[in-house]
Amino acid sequence: MSHLESVFHSIDGSKDAIIHVQRELTARVALGPDNGGSGEHEKTAYIKGLLEALKPTRVQEINAPDERARGGYRPNLIAEWEGKQKGPAVWVLTHSDIVPPGDLCLWKNDPYTVIADGDIIVGRGVEDNQQGFVSSYLALKAIIDSGQDLQRSVGLIVVADEETGSHYGLSYILQHHKDLFSPQDLIVVPDSGSEDSTMIEVAEKSMLWLKFTVTGRQCHASTPEKGKNSLYGAAKAIIALEELNTRFDLSDALFSPPQSTFSPTRKEENVPNVNTIPGRDIFYLDCRVLPQYPVDQVISTAKEIVSPIEKQTGLRIDVEAVHCQKAAPPTSPEAPVVTELATAIEAVTGNPGRPMGIGGGTVAAFFREVGLPAAVWFTSPGTAHQPNEYCRISDIMTDAKIFACLYQNKYGRQPM
Numbered sequence: 359m360s361h362l363e364s365v366f367h368s369i370d371g372s373k374d375a376i377i378h379v380q381r382e383l384t385a386r387v388a389l390g391p392d393n394g395g396s397g398e399h400e401k402t403a404y405i406k407g408l409l410e411a412l413k414p415t416r417v418q419e420i421n422a423p424d425e426r427a428r429g430g431y432r433p434n435l436i437a438e439w440e441g442k443q444k445g446p447a448v449w450v451l452t453h454s455d456i457v458p459p460g461d462l463c464l465w466k467n468d469p470y471t472v473i474a475d476g477d478i479i480v481g482r483g484v485e486d487n488q489q490g491f492v493s494s495y496l497a498l499k500a501i502i503d504s505g506q507d508l509q510r511s512v513g514l515i516v517v518a519d520e521e522t523g524s525h526y527g528l529s530y531i532l533q534h535h536k537d538l539f540s541p542q543d544l545i546v547v548p549d550s551g552s553e554d555s556t557m558i559e560v561a562e563k564s565m566l567w568l569k570f571t572v573t574g575r576q577c578h579a580s581t582p583e584k585g586k587n588s589l590y591g592a593a594k595a596i597i598a599l600e601e602l603n604t605r606f607d608l609s610d611a612l613f614s615p616p617q618s619t620f621s622p623t624r625k626e627e628n629v630p631n632v633n634t635i636p637g638r639d640i641f642y643l644d645c646r647v648l649p650q651y652p653v654d655q656v657i658s659t660a661k662e663i664v665s666p667i668e669k670q671t672g673l674r675i676d677v678e679a680v681h682c683q684k685a686a687p688p689t690s691p692e693a694p695v696v697t698e699l700a701t702a703i704e705a706v707t708g709n710p711g712r713p714m715g716i717g718g719g720t721v722a723a724f725f726r727e728v729g730l731p732a733a734v735w736f737t738s739p740g741t742a743h744q745p746n747e748y749c750r751i752s753d754i755m756t757d758a759k760i761f762a763c764l765y766q767n768k769y770g771r772q773p774m
């Protein structure tokens with residue numbers, strides 16, 4: 359049996375260990391203050407114990423001050439193992455925090471008590487993002503337990519606050535410890551992907567939320583001529599804004615869908631009764647814009663499109679950007695983290711990985727923003743944030759094997 363085969367064999371035999379770790383992680387509820395919790399301390403301490411048992415070369419606890427959290431900080435953890443080869447390191451970043459379970463009636467079991475059934479593990483956090491931690495940890499454990507030399511330096515990063523902005527998580531780490539990372543390193547964020555393992559996310563669209571406030575004059579519905587119907591203006595504006603699709607019609611095959619999208623989504627309540635002409639209507643447009651376009655151009659074009667409706671109807675339409683996240687520069691599809699992942703995915707699953715762009719936004723954007731190429735990838739049916747969130751044990755094993763290929767430099771450039 360080759361070295362890697364014996365590692366794969368050990369991964370295949372770790373079903374009980376996977377369930378055990380998932381159970382322990384899920385029981386340690388890691389909700390940030392923005393989600394009504396006290397932080398990620400208990401879960402991170404448990405993870406630290408698991409990692410220390412693998413005798414890392416270095417462990418750093420990076421506590422981001424947050425007076426709302428227990429102890430006044432949010433815990434981040436970085437454990438590093440030195441590899442035999444000089445050269446790029448492999449970093450895997452996962453997050454400890456979870457989102458609340460939502461309506462408990464929708465859960466078949468207590469969200470924090472894991473249910474294991476065949477290949478499935480159910481519980482809050484098992485997929486988002488414990489699966490990523492378990493597979494990256496399992497790969498390392500299988501290599502170390504086998505007695506083989508670890509080829510590349512490997513760093514496992516477990517961050518807080520991914521679900522509520524990353525201010526106390528990755529963003530904080532990059533502000534204070536950016537020199538840990540080199541642009542040659544392979545950075546993987548196993549937090550989004552596809553069921554067939556092949557999707558490697560390398561780029562994101564800019565995210566822009568536009569708020570439209572249509573102001574008219576309220577009056578009795580029996581005498582509409584005395585008012586100015588804001589709902590009528592909102593409807594006209596929503597239809598007119600379809601023009602954004604033709605004004606920003608670039609298509610980029612890297613992305614799915616390939617074009618920018620402009621979707622009317624939320625509409626606030628206007629009048630509570632039927633026999634009043636509304637005088638104020640507010641609706642929103644969710645825009646996912648290809649990185650080729652500056653978002654300011656979308657805002658000014660939206661204003662330009664609704665302006666004739668103001669003249670036509672005598673209504674006022676105010677346009678405001680309530681949220682704007684400019685896309686980070688994409689990770690090159692030729693970056694080693696992408697090409698090596700793609701090859702390892704094919705070796706393990708039979709299907710080659712393919713780089714793709716998505717509607718946005720993942721935590722990898724923080725790495726890309728500071729010039730560090732990062733790939734977002736894992737194998738998953740995508741149950742994050744849902745009631746009865748689940749992951750598959752077989753997916754964890756697949757991902758662990760792919761991580762083992764990266765750690766052991768199976769498909770990268772060999773050192774001189």
Ligand SMILES: [Zn+2]
Pocket residue numbers: 453486487520549742
């Ligand atoms: Zn996540």
